[in-house]
Amino acid sequence: MMSLGACLSLALAVLGVESWSGEPRNWKSCGPPVLMKDIAPGATGSEPRELVHGNGVLFFTADDGAHGRELWKSSGTGGAGTFLVADVRPGPLGSEPHALTVVGDRVFFIADDGVDGQQLWVSDGTARGTRQLTRLHPDLLGIYPSLIDYRGALYFSANDGEHGFELWRSDGTPEGTVLVDDVYPGSNGSYPRALAIGGDGALYFGATFEDFVSIYRSEGTPGAVPLGGQSIGHYLLPTRVGDLLYFRLDPDGPVGVLWRTDGTLAGTVELTGFDHEMAGSSPPEELTGFKGKLYFRAGADRSPTGVELWRSDGTREGTHLVKDLRPGAGGSWPDWLEVLDDRLFFTADDGVHGRELWRSDGTASGTRLFKDLLPGPLSALPEELRAIQGTLFFSAELPGQGREPWVSDGTPGGTVPLADLAPGAASSNPRSFLRSGWDVFFVADDGAHGPELWALPFRPGDACD
Numbered sequence: 080m081m082s083l084g085a086c087l088s089l090a091l092a093v094l095g096v097e098s099w100s101g102e103p104r105n106w107k108s109c110g111p112p113v114l115m116k117d118i119a120p121g122a123t124g125s126e127p128r129e130l131v132h133g134n135g136v137l138f139f140t141a142d143d144g145a146h147g148r149e150l151w152k153s154s155g156t157g158g159a160g161t162f163l164v165a166d167v168r169p170g171p172l173g174s175e176p177h178a179l180t181v182v183g184d185r186v187f188f189i190a191d192d193g194v195d196g197q198q199l200w201v202s203d204g205t206a207r208g209t210r211q212l213t214r215l216h217p218d219l220l221g222i223y224p225s226l227i228d229y230r231g232a233l234y235f236s237a238n239d240g241e242h243g244f245e246l247w248r249s250d251g252t253p254e255g256t257v258l259v260d261d262v263y264p265g266s267n268g269s270y271p272r273a274l275a276i277g278g279d280g281a282l283y284f285g286a287t288f289e290d291f292v293s294i295y296r297s298e299g300t301p302g303a304v305p306l307g308g309q310s311i312g313h314y315l316l317p318t319r320v321g322d323l324l325y326f327r328l329d330p331d332g333p334v335g336v337l338w339r340t341d342g343t344l345a346g347t348v349e350l351t352g353f354d355h356e357m358a359g360s361s362p363p364e365e366l367t368g369f370k371g372k373l374y375f376r377a378g379a380d381r382s383p384t385g386v387e388l389w390r391s392d393g394t395r396e397g398t399h400l401v402k403d404l405r406p407g408a409g410g411s412w413p414d415w416l417e418v419l420d421d422r423l424f425f426t427a428d429d430g431v432h433g434r435e436l437w438r439s440d441g442t443a444s445g446t447r448l449f450k451d452l453l454p455g456p457l458s459a460l461p462e463e464l465r466a467i468q469g470t471l472f473f474s475a476e477l478p479g480q481g482r483e484p485w486v487s488d489g490t491p492g493g494t495v496p497l498a499d500l501a502p503g504a505a506s507s508n509p510r511s512f513l514r515s516g517w518d519v520f521f522v523a524d525d526g527a528h529g530p531e532l533w534a535l536p537f538r539p540g541d542a543c544d
Contacts, residue, residue, distance in 0.1 A: 105469065105539065105540045106467075106468035106469055106470065106537060106538060106539055106540065107470075107537070107538070107540050107543070108486070108497070108519075108535050108536065108537050109536035109537065109538050109542075109543035110156075110535075110536045110543075111498055111535075112484070112497065112498050112500065112521075112523075112533045112534065112535045113156050113533065113534055113535075113536070114525070114528060114531060114532075114533055115153050115155075115156075115160075115161045115520075115531070115532040115533060115534050116153070116160070116161035116531070116532065117528045117531060118141050118143045118151070118161070118531060118532070119141070119142060119143045119144040119529065119531075120144075120528070121144075121528075121529060122527075122528075122529050123144070123529045124524060124528060124529020124530035124531050125141035125142050125143055125144070125529070125530070125531055125532075126141065126142060126522075126529075126530050127139045127140065127141045127151070127511075127522045127530070127531065127532045128140050128141070128148075128511075128522075129176075129177060129178075129179045130511050130513045130515075130520055130522075131179045131180070131181055131186065131513075132181065132513060132514070132515040132516075133152070133181050133184070133186055133204065133515070134181070134183070134184040135154070135516060136152045136153065136154050136158075136204055136515070136516075137152060137153045137154075137155065137513070137515040137516075137518075137520050138150065138151070138152050138164075138179055138181070138186045138202075138204070139151050139152075139153070139179075139520075139532065140175075140176050140177070140179070141532070142173060143163070144171075145171065146163065146166050146169075146170075146171070146173060147168065147170065147171050147172045147173020147174070147175070148173035148174070148175050148176070149163060149164070149165065149166055149167060149168070149173055149174055149176065150163075150164040150165060150167070150174075150176045150179075150186075150188065150190075150202060150209070151163055151164060152164050152204050153520070153532060153534070154516070155515065155516050155517065155518035155520070155534050155536075156517075156518050156534050156535075156536045157516075157517065157518075157536070158516075161532060164202055164204060164205070164206065164209060165202060165205075165206040165209035166206075167190050167192050167200065167209065168190070168191060168192050168193045170193075172193065174190035174191050174192055174193070175190065175191060176188040176189065176190040176200070177189055177190075177224060178224035178225075178226050180226035180227065180228060180233060181228065182228040182231065182232065182233050182251070183228075183231060184203060185201050185202060185203050185208075185251055186201070186202050186204070187199065187200070187201050187212075187226055187233045187235075187249065187251075188200055188201075188202075188226075189224050189226075192211065195211065195214055196216075198211050198212070198213045198214065198215065199211070199212045199213040199235065199237070199249065199256065200212060201249070201251050210253075211253075212249055212251070212252070212253050212256045213237065213253070213256055215237060215238065215239050215240065216238065216239075216240045224236075225271070225272050225273055225274045225284070226274075227274040227275070227276070227282070229274075229276060229282050229299055230299055232248050232249065232250050232299070233248065233249045233250075233251070234246065234247070234248050234259070234274055234282060234299065235247050235248075235249070235274075236270065236271040236272060236274075236284075238268060239258065241266065242258060242261050242264075242265075242266065242268060243263065243265065243266050243267045243268020243269070243270075244268035244269065244270045244271065245258060245259075245260060245261050245262060245263075245268055245269060245271065246258075246259045246260040246262065246269075246271045246284070246297065246303070247259055248299065259297075259299065259300065259301065260297065260300070260301045260302065260303050261301075262286050262288070262295065262303055263286070263287070263288050263289075269286035269287055269288060270286060270287050271284040271285070271286050271295070272284060272285050272286075272314065273285050273314055273315060273316070273317050273326070274317075275317035275318075275319065275324060275326075276319065277296070277319060277323075277324040277340070277342055278319055278320075278321055278322035278323060278324065278341075278342075279322065279341075279342045281296050281297060281298060281342055282296070282297045282298070282299055283295065283296055283297070283317060283324055283326075283340070284297070284303075284314075285313075285314025285315075285326075285328075286303075286305075286314075288305065292312050292313065292314055292328065293305045293306065293307060294306050294307060294314060294326060294328075294338070294340060294347065296340075296342055304344075306340055306342075306343070306344050306347040307338070307340070307344065307347040312328055312329045312330040313328070313329040314326060314327075314328055315327045315328075315329065316363070316364075316366050318366035318367070318368060318373065319368065320368035320371065320372065320373050320393075321368070321371050322341060323339045323340065323341055323373075323393050324339065324340050324341075324342075325337065325338070325339045325366055325373050325391070325393075326338055326339075326340075327362060327363050327366075328349075329362065334352040334353065334362075335352065335353050335362020335363055335377075336349055336350075336351070336352040336353075336362075337349075337350045337351050337352070337353075337363045337375070337377075337391065337398070338350060339373075339391070339393050348393075348394075348395070350391055350393075350394075350395055350398045351391075351395065351398050353377045353378065360378065360386065361376055361377055361378055361386045361412070362377060363375045363376070363377045363389075364376045364377065365413065365414065365415070365416045365425075367416040367417070367418065367423070368418075369418050369423045369441060370421075370441050371392075372390050372391060372392050372393075372441065373390060373391045373392075373393075374388065374389070374390045374401070374416060374423055374439075374441075375388075375389050375390075375391075375416075376388065376389070376412065376413045376414065376416070377389050378410050383407075383408065384400060384403045384406075384407075384408075384410060385405065385407060385408045385409045385410025385411075386409075386410035386411070386412045386413075387400055387401070387402065387403055387404060387405075387410050387411055387413065388400070388401040388402060388404070388411075388413045388425070388427075388439070388446065389401060390441065401439065401441070401442075401443060401446055402439075402443040402446045404427050404429045404437070404446070405427075405428065405429045405430045407430075409430070411427040411428050411429055411430075412427065412428060413425045413426065413427045413437070414426045414427070414462075415461070415462060415463070415464040415473070416464075417464040417465060417466050417471065418466060419466040419469070419470075419471045419487075419489055420469065420489055421440070422438045422439065422440060422489065423438065423439045423440075423441065424436060424437070424438050424449065424464055424466070424471060424487075425437055425438075425439070425464070426460075426461045426462070426464070428458065429448070431456065432448060432451045432454075432455070432456065433451075433453065433455070433456050433457050433458030433459070433460075434458040434459070434460050434461070435448060435449075435450065435451050435452055435453070435458065435459055435461065436448075436449040436450050436452065436459075436461050436473075436487075436494070437449050449491065449494075450487075450491040450494050452475050452477065452485075452494075453477055453478075459475040459476055459477060460475065460476050460482075461473050461474065461475045461485070462474050462475075462510075463509065463510050463511070463512060465512040465513070467512065467514045467519055467537070468514065468537070469488070469489070470486055470487065470488060470537075471486065471487040471488075471489065471494075472484065472485070472486055472497075472512040472519060472521070473485050473486075473487070473512075474508070474509045474510065475496075476506065478504075479503070479504050480496075480499065480503075480504065481501055481503070481504050481505050481506030481507070482506035482507065482508050482509075483496055483497070483498065483499055483500060483501070483506065483507055483509065484496070484497040484498060484500070484507070484509040484512075484521065484523070485497055497535070500523050500524075500525045500533070501523075501524065501525050501526040502526070505526045506524075507523040507524050507525055507526070508523065508524055508530075509521050509522065509523040509533075510522050510523075514537065517536065517537060517538040517542070518534040518535060518536060518537055519534065519535040519537045520532060520533070520534045520535075521533055521534075521535075
């Protein structure tokens with residue numbers, strides 16, 4: 080007979096709870112990666128997209144070749160299996176669900192049932208519990224599909240044909256899906272986009288008012304407050320670091336400008352700008368919080384250092400280059416910034432080792448090559464970096480082995496291939512690593528099934544059995 084503790088452990092495993100004792104545990108793989116389901120038999124594959132962690136289940140979209148692209152779910156290596164949730168648009172065209180956003184035990188998404196155009200839908204993971212929430216004018220949810228879980232409800236931008244694009248909220252029922260704030264009264268709308276939650280718990284978004292783009296602060300009720308603006312442009316990449324929210328404003332011109340806000344008008348400050356329309360230049364990209372500061376890629380080819388790793392403490396004087404990894408105007412072009420424990424990992428090309436894995440403790444002296452996976456000037460081209468429970472997952476490409484999944488425990492010696500899914504020189508091209516429950520899911524092509532959903536059993540070390 081199974082003990083009470085074992086029963087509890089099993090139950091929590093099914094639910095995807097990270098630990099049952101409250102104490103941190105070392106996580107590890109408990110077996111090889113497993114193909115979850117050959118959803119679309121043949122070399123084409125179902126091309127899973129938009130993997131999101133739900134309540135004890137993974138939601139994603141896939142095209143099985145018969146129903147078109149629809150909503151699917153998987154309970155992983157230890158669960159009931161991988162299934163089509165609902166055929167929203169019967170027939171081979173598919174409803175093309177996108178912008179999947181989990182709120183509580185439900186997933187919201189935008190889909191087209193072939194009758195009403197793109198509308199907001201919600202699902203509890205069952206066909207019976209999948210339903211349409213809006214009947215707005217067709218495609219009036221498609222321009223800025225920015226959905227976010229805020230205080231237990233879904234907030235999003237939509238146009239009802241009367242107010243223009245404005246801020247909406249849904250509790251998962253048609254009657255509870257309503258306009259929240261008419262920021263710019265009239266039919267033009269304010270076009271809220273890139274919704275994010277700040278360090279003060281408020282909702283932030285970019286909106287347009289009389290040809291000016293500005294960041295707004297909202298409590299999820301009418302009366303959003305503008306915090307700063309500029310001429311026509313774009314609001315991008317909101318990233319919370321501690322009490323500050325960083326973001327990029329691109330005016331109608333060649334400069335991408337880094338800003339930050341603490342939720343007040345006085346605390347909404349322009350930090351620095353970078354020319355991004357010239358070849359070899361980059362505006363602030365890959366915004367990532369690390370040790371209470373913002374790290375990002377930026378630079379211009381006409382600058383002495385080119386495109387390199389930068390950081391900001393939220394002040395103009397504290398926004399500067401971390402290290403010139405590749406001296407000269409070309410730059411090392413850091414990419415795939417990801418935090419693992421107390422180090423920032425990324426890829427870069429220093430002009431000597433090719434594009435390889437680097438790590439940083441946030442200082443110039445502590446920013447160095449982590450491991451040259453393909454020794455010499457050629458590149459292993461690591462991509463898709465994702466830190467999960469003390470392990471760094473990524474893909475890399477080696478001669479004769481193709482592009483395959485790799486893992487790292489944060490040490491060079493513990494950085495090794497995970498599996499050769501596509502034998503020989505072929506590549507499985509793994510991507511979209513995501514933990515859901517006690518599995519790490521990803522998409523890969525083993526050469527026989529096309530791009531499909533895979534999962535690695537990944538659990539606390541004493542839970543592998």
